[in-house]
Amino acid sequence: xxxxxxxxxxxxxxxxxxxxxxxxxxxxxxxxxxxxxxxxxxxxxxxxxxxxxxxxxxxxxxxxxxxxxxxxxxxxxxxxxxxxxxxxxxxxxxxxxxxxxxxxxxxxxxxxxxxxxxxxxxxxxxxxxxxxxxxxxxxxxxxxxxxxxxxxxxxxxxxxxxxxxxxxxxxxxxxxxxxxxxxxxxxxxxxxxxxxxxxxxxxxxxxxxxxxxxxxxxxxxxxxxxxxxxxxxxxxxxxxxxxxxxxxxxxxxxxxxxxxxxxxxxxxxxxxxxxxxxxxxxxxxxxxxxxxxxxxxxxxxxxxxxxxxxxxxxxxxxxxxxxxxxxxxxxxxxxxxxxxxxxxxxxxxx
Ligand code: NAD
Ligand code: DAU
Numbered sequence: 205x206x207x208x209x210x211x212x213x214x215x216x217x218x219x220x221x222x223x224x225x226x227x228x229x230x231x232x233x234x235x236x237x238x239x240x241x242x243x244x245x246x247x248x249x250x251x252x253x254x255x256x257x258x259x260x261x262x263x264x265x266x267x268x269x270x271x272x273x274x275x276x277x278x279x280x281x282x283x284x285x286x287x288x289x290x291x292x293x294x295x296x297x298x299x300x301x302x303x304x305x306x307x308x309x310x311x312x313x314x315x316x317x318x319x320x321x322x323x324x325x326x327x328x329x330x331x332x333x334x335x336x337x338x339x340x341x342x343x344x345x346x347x348x349x350x351x352x353x354x355x356x357x358x359x360x361x362x363x364x365x366x367x368x369x370x371x372x373x374x375x376x377x378x379x380x381x382x383x384x385x386x387x388x389x390x391x392x393x394x395x396x397x398x399x400x401x402x403x404x405x406x407x408x409x410x411x412x413x414x415x416x417x418x419x420x421x422x423x424x425x426x427x428x429x430x431x432x433x434x435x436x437x438x439x440x441x442x443x444x445x446x447x448x449x450x451x452x453x454x455x456x457x458x459x460x461x462x463x464x465x466x467x468x469x470x471x472x473x474x475x476x477x478x479x480x481x482x483x484x485x486x487x488x489x490x491x492x493x494x495x496x497x498x499x500x501x502x503x504x505x506x507x508x509x510x511x512x513x514x515x516x517x518x519x520x521x522x523x524x525x526x527x528x529x530x531x532x533x534x535x536x537x538x539x540x541x542x543x544x545x546x547x548x549x550x551x552x553x554x
Contacts, residue, residue, distance in 0.1 A: 206232045209280045211265055211313065212287030214238040216395040217333070219248035221284065221433040226258045228437070233257050235278045237271070238287065239264040242542060247534060248394045265309035268316060275320035282329040284440060285313055288367075291398050292337075292360045293550060296492055299359035306363035307370070314374050325381045331440055332371040332384045336425070336452065336500050337361035339386070347501035348386070350448045357493045375446045383443040385436065388452035388500040391520065392429030393527040397539060398546070400424075404463060405528045406535055408470040408481045415551050418490035420460030423497035427453040428520040431513040438511045452500025453513040460485075469525045488551070 208225065212218040213236030225234050234257060238244045252258055259278070263270050265287050274280065288306050289295065295302045314330065321328050339348040340355030356365040374380035397403045404414050435451045443449060457465075467481045505511045515523075528535060547553070 206282055207235065207279050208232055208282045208284060209235050209237055209274065209278070211237045211283070211285045212244070214240055214244035214246055214248060214260075215286065215290070216243070216248075216392075217390055217429055217432055218286045219245075219394055220392065220429050221286070221436055222249060222258070223252055224430075224433045224437060226252045226255050230257055233259070233278065235259045235261060235274065235280065237261050237263045237265065237274060241289075242546075243290065243396045245394070245538060247537065266304060266312050268312045271312060271316040272320060275316055280317075280320070281327060282331070282440070283313060283317055284331045284333065284436060285310065286333045288364070289360070291396075292358045293398070293491065295358055295360035295363070299363075302359050302363040303366075306360075307366045310367035311370050314370060314380070318374065318378060318380060325379065328381050329440065329445075330371065330374070330380060330382045331436070331443075332368065332382065333436065334368050334384055334386045335361065335364050336386050336388045336450070336498050337495065338365040338368060339498075341495035342497040342499055344497070347499045348450060349501050350386075350450055350504055357495055381445050383439060383445060384448045385439050385443075385451050386448065386500070387432050387435070387450075388425040388427050388498055390429045390432050391426050392524055393531070394534075395429070397535065397543070398550075400459070400462075401466065401524065402528060402535075404466050405470055405525055406539065408467055408484065409474070409529070411481070411484065413486040414463060414467075414484045415486055415488045416460060416463060417488060417494060419487065420458070420463065420485075422459050422494060423456050423499070424459065424462075425452050425454070425456050425499045426462070426517060426520075427451065427455065427513060428515045428517075428524075431515060434514065435505065435511050438509050439505070442509045444508075449505045449509070450500045450502045451505060451511075452502045453517075454500075454502070455513075455517050456497075456499050457517075465521060466525065469522060470529070473525060473529055
């Protein structure tokens with residue numbers, strides 16, 4: 205029996221992880237703590253919301269007293285921490301809220317766990333979910349290893365790097381039971397359409413311009429979100445305390461090539477002439493401080509814990525496009541209201 209606190213479980217990756225844990229481990233109690241920002245959506249968890257081993261608690265991770273109370277109420281023995289402000293472009297406009305949630309929020313969770321566990325760390329775990337962006341940017345060659353020096357460039361990645369440092373500091377200072385994973389770009393269902401893949405699928409469907417930053421030559425390493433959730437499951441159960449594990453699928457794509465694959469797939473599935481939507485490609489001003497290339501080496505995770513991605517990219521992107529086409533209501537619900545304002549401000553459109 206475990207009482208696992210998952211933070212940010214109403215978001216993109218968190219909802220996939222919560223679903224996996226609730227269905228796979230009926231004897232665990234999964235407590236999903238989420239404050240429901242614009243990115244948190246309980247619709248993402250409709251299929252499991254009535255399960256007896258699942259509880260949702262609306263709570264800000266920065267609210268130390270309330271977090272402590274949740275630890276008490278549910279006798280939390282493990283934390284998987286995903287709650288964060290997660291979009292680089294928003295961090296460029298509003299770095300403060302990223303420092304608040306990602307740094308102070310993580311510290312608040314660490315303090316609550318340390319206080320409630322009172323030095324008895326047997327069978328306890330604090331698992332911090334982080335990103336490959338903390339390692340900075342690569343040139344044409346090479347990969348991020350667990351030993352790569354931190355070199356964050358955006359306010360988002362700087363705040364995640366700082367949170368990683370706090371987690372390690374708690375391990376080294378208090379003997380706190382921690383593990384960290386750093387993952388590459390995720391894609392799949394339920395991703396908020398501020399991120400490249402859902403935003404572009406939606407715009408292609410609506411025949412709207414596709415705002416490609418710079419020359420579209422930046423490279424990202426894409427992993428299907430369910431494979432990230434599977435990796436977290438493996439690391440949670442088998443990872444060594446104090447360790448870091450990189451998660452990635454050795455699946456690098458130049459943005460413009462990935463965009464053309466999305467265009468072809470959407471056009472085909474909508475019965476349009478394949479590639480006709482390439483006319484929507486619009487090159488726009490580059491993202492400030494835009495990291496050139498990310499590429500994760502996840503050999504340690506494979507060799508030590510036996511995890512490998514389950515899905516080839518071609519299959520993953522087909523599934524993903526189909527999901528967005530079949531779930532138009534989900535997309536319409538979150539793109540009405542505030543999203544319109546965000547979109548206009550971010551992309552300078554009327
Ligand atoms: P997301 O933006 O989709 O979801 C974040 C969730 O956190 C939302 O449900 C939001 O309501 C919640 N949240 C935000 N502030 C909170 C607060 N103060 N208290 C409680 N809940 C709060 O993010 P995501 O893409 O699912 O990313 C989840 C985690 O994984 C983040 O820590 C992110 O840094 C990391 N990560 C993401 C990716 C990716 O490609 N998306 C890759 C690697 C790592
Ligand atoms: O690498 C892991 C990270 O991946 C996570 O930690 C972040 O939470 C997640 O948002 C993601 O960050 P990126 O900045 O790489 O993802 P995004 O989808 O915002 O952008 C992917 C690439 O596409 C990037 O090179 C910028 C480009 N882009 C993005 C948008 C939104 C465009 O060209 N146009 C756009 O409109």
